[in-house]
Amino acid sequence: MNQAVLWHDTIYDALGADISAAGGFKVVAGKLWPAESPTTAATKLRNAVNPEQAQKLCAEEVMQIKRLAKEAGSTATVQYEARELSYQITWVDPTDEIAQMERENNEMLRAILKRTERAEQLRTQQLRAVK
Numbered sequence: 001m002n003q004a005v006l007w008h009d010t011i012y013d014a015l016g017a018d019i020s021a022a023g024g025f026k027v028v029a030g031k032l033w034p035a036e037s038p039t040t041a042a043t044k045l046r047n048a049v050n051p052e053q054a055q056k057l058c059a060e061e062v063m064q065i066k067r068l069a070k071e072a073g074s075t076a077t078v079q080y081e082a083r084e085l086s087y088q089i090t091w092v093d094p095t096d097e098i099a100q101m102e103r104e105n106n107e108m109l110r111a112i113l114k115r116t117e118r119a120e121q122l123r124t125q126q127l128r129a130v131k
Contacts, residue, residue: 021074
């Protein structure tokens with residue numbers, strides 16, 4: 001049985017766990033840097049998550065790893081960050097997010113309609129005043 005580690009000591013350990021969950025170094029590196037050879041890209045990724053190496057990942061590359069890991073069911077890096085920064089994670093169901101966005105959109109549309117109606121009232125008043 002392959003059980004996920006619940007506690008990572010470093011961000012590099014957490015990233016490594018997410019990379020493993022997302023298919024391993026060659027798979028993830030190939031998605032990060034498709035123009036490079038798989039071996040070169042995998043070496044580059046291994047070096048980037050090695051705390052003793054100078055070359056590190058940029059923020060967008062880390063986000064891409066987190067996305068790939070999420071698709072594979074791993075949230076090791078996000079969990080590590082939350083623990084280290086004293087955040088509590090609340091996972092959002094996409095269905096709930098859509099419903100919330102629709103409610104907010106409807107509220108904004110109602111506000112726009114009110115403003116449009118008010119502008120029309122002002123135009124009508126101006127036209128009466130001119131005549």
